[in-house]
Amino acid sequence: MTDKKTQLFNADGDPTVPRAVMGRLSLYLREAQHLLRDGNETTNSTELGKLLGLNGAQVRKDLAHFGQFGHPGIGYKCQELVFAIKRIMGTDSTWNVALVGIGNLGRALLRYKGFNQQGFRFVAAFDVDPKLIGTRIEGVPVYSMDQLRTVAWEHKIRLAAIAVPSQVAQSIADVVVEIGVEGILNFAPVTINVPDNVRVIGVDLAMELEQLAFTVVNR
Amino acid sequence: MTDKKTQLFNADGDPTVPRAVMGRLSLYLREAQHLLRDGNETTNSTELGKLLGLNGAQVRKDLAHFGQFGHPGIGYKCQELVFAIKRIMGTDSTWNVALVGIGNLGRALLRYKGFNQQGFRFVAAFDVDPKLIGTRIEGVPVYSMDQLRTVAWEHKIRLAAIAVPSQVAQSIADVVVEIGVEGILNFAPVTINVPDNVRVIGVDLAMELEQLAFTVVNR
DNA sequence: TAGATTGTTAATCGATTAACAATC
DNA sequence: TAGATTGTTAATCGATTAACAATC
Numbered sequence: 001m002t003d004k005k006t007q008l009f010n011a012d013g014d015p016t017v018p019r020a021v022m023g024r025l026s027l028y029l030r031e032a033q034h035l036l037r038d039g040n041e042t043t044n045s046t047e048l049g050k051l052l053g054l055n056g057a058q059v060r061k062d063l064a065h066f067g068q069f070g071h072p073g074i075g076y077k078c079q080e081l082v083f084a085i086k087r088i089m090g091t092d093s094t095w096n097v098a099l100v101g102i103g104n105l106g107r108a109l110l111r112y113k114g115f116n117q118q119g120f121r122f123v124a125a126f127d128v129d130p131k132l133i134g135t136r137i138e139g140v141p142v143y144s145m146d147q148l149r150t151v152a153w154e155h156k157i158r159l160a161a162i163a164v165p166s167q168v169a170q171s172i173a174d175v176v177v178e179i180g181v182e183g184i185l186n187f188a189p190v191t192i193n194v195p196d197n198v199r200v201i202g203v204d205l206a207m208e209l210e211q212l213a214f215t216v217v218n219r
Numbered sequence: 220m221t222d223k224k225t226q227l228f229n230a231d232g233d234p235t236v237p238r239a240v241m242g243r244l245s246l247y248l249r250e251a252q253h254l255l256r257d258g259n260e261t262t263n264s265t266e267l268g269k270l271l272g273l274n275g276a277q278v279r280k281d282l283a284h285f286g287q288f289g290h291p292g293i294g295y296k297c298q299e300l301v302f303a304i305k306r307i308m309g310t311d312s313t314w315n316v317a318l319v320g321i322g323n324l325g326r327a328l329l330r331y332k333g334f335n336q337q338g339f340r341f342v343a344a345f346d347v348d349p350k351l352i353g354t355r356i357e358g359v360p361v362y363s364m365d366q367l368r369t370v371a372w373e374h375k376i377r378l379a380a381i382a383v384p385s386q387v388a389q390s391i392a393d394v395v396v397e398i399g400v401e402g403i404l405n406f407a408p409v410t411i412n413v414p415d416n417v418r419v420i421g422v423d424l425a426m427e428l429e430q431l432a433f434t435v436v437n438r
Numbered sequence: 439t440a441g442a443t444t445g446t447t448a449a450t451c452g453a454t455t456a457a458c459a460a461t462c
Numbered sequence: 463t464a465g466a467t468t469g470t471t472a473a474t475c476g477a478t479t480a481a482c483a484a485t486c
Contacts, residue, residue, distance in 0.1 A: 026423075051410060104326070104331060118425040118428070119432075159432065159435070190253065201434070206336065209316065210339075212402040212404055213338075214244070216309070
């Protein structure tokens with residue numbers, strides 16, 4: 001194969017998925033699941049594009065990154081699309097997730113049903129409050145921070161959500177990284193630093209409202 | 220001024236802020252606030268870039284979109300940066316926000332302190348549950364959906380967060396739009412359709428975990 | 439002045455879109 | 463077959479980066 005200019009490769013020599021495409025893949029999955037639930041057997045790039053406010057060509061190009069998905073003349077079969085995207089994203093099997101920090105937000109996360117439906121399960125929660133340790137919240141056992149390593153190992157935990165106060169977010173992240181967690185969903189409104197081999201996604205709710213205000217004043 | 224190729228304009232003929240820049244502006248604000256709190260008077264593009272994993276040139280170019288911010292030879296004064304970005308984003312004064320849907324997530328949002336610190340205030344909550352209507356949660360009065368129009372008008376509410384079940388998210392959004400809300404923060408894991416003059420930002424927590432899993436398997 | 443850092447230009451890079459042959 | 467839609471190429475568009483004169 002000729003080394004196309006637009007094709008990037010990672011350290012292993014595998015083609016990398018462009019950042020922009022990664023973000024949209026979740027959207028395609030969500031729409032395909034909805035279409036399927038509504039009884040649609042097939043969809044197509046134009047329809048998916050309309051639903052998500054994207055260009056049809058972009059939808060096709062995005063999906064074509066991962067091989068031959070579609071059926072020329074027909075479109076995409078919703079069921080196939082769902083399976084394929086889940087496989088690509090690694091959510092075709094369940095991920096066990098740890099929660100660190102059981103405040104308002106932490107509790108809401110434990111109660112939220114949406115995670116299970118997409119293949120994530122909170123199997124352990126951690127906090128410093130002695131009154132919580134040893135109890136269960138929404139069926140999820142609460143442990144002390146000391147128990148992180150053992151519990152994470154037992155449950156093969158690779159992902160952690162941290163919903164702790166900003167001041168301690170970095171030190172909690174350090175601990176979580178140290179015990180071998182590979183990905184962190186950070187709800188504290190601070191940038192946390194981790195080694196290159198660990199991924200972080202930050203969810204800053206105030207920042208989302210800020211962005212919304214900005215788009216409104218910029219209209 | 221010559222019509223530069225990279226300069227875009229909106230319907231009013233004002234220069235538009237590139238999407239990518241908008242997203243980063245919130246990050247610059249957050250870092251500048253932290254630096255200020257830590258006692259730093261000034262910072263510079265290289266430092267901000269390092270903190271956020273960005274190129275210094277990008278930081279300078281982003282900020283330069285909004286006029287002369289910096290001091291050649293010195294850098295950026297944190298206090299000035301904070302004020303200026305808040306003014307640009309429209310968060311130099313407080314926004315009153317409505318919450319629709321008081322489930323787990325809704326309650327967590329009402330209790331979350333981070334919003335107030337960035338200039339947002341939940342002044343009214345709405346739900347269909349008769350047991351909640353007329354009560355207060357975290358000091359925020361709970362109204363029935365019928366009262367949306369009146370209350371929104373009284374409090375000059377322009378933004379709403381909707382944390383309702385997916386099945387009703389679109390119809391709730393329709394109501395919220397109908398009474399004149401200009402921006403919606405949608406926590407339901409569905410795409411909602413609104414007229415062009417209304418902005419929507421979606422926060423799908425399961426999708427964030429999905430993205431995290433994806434980056435981990437793609438490492 | 440010498441050193442530091444901005445704002446801005448030009449070059450590079452990556453992402454989106456239009457167009458269309460290939461396919462069903 | 464005629465119609466529909468994919469996957470892919472080439473063209474366009476926008477975003478990032480390097481380099482440096484201007485500024486303090």
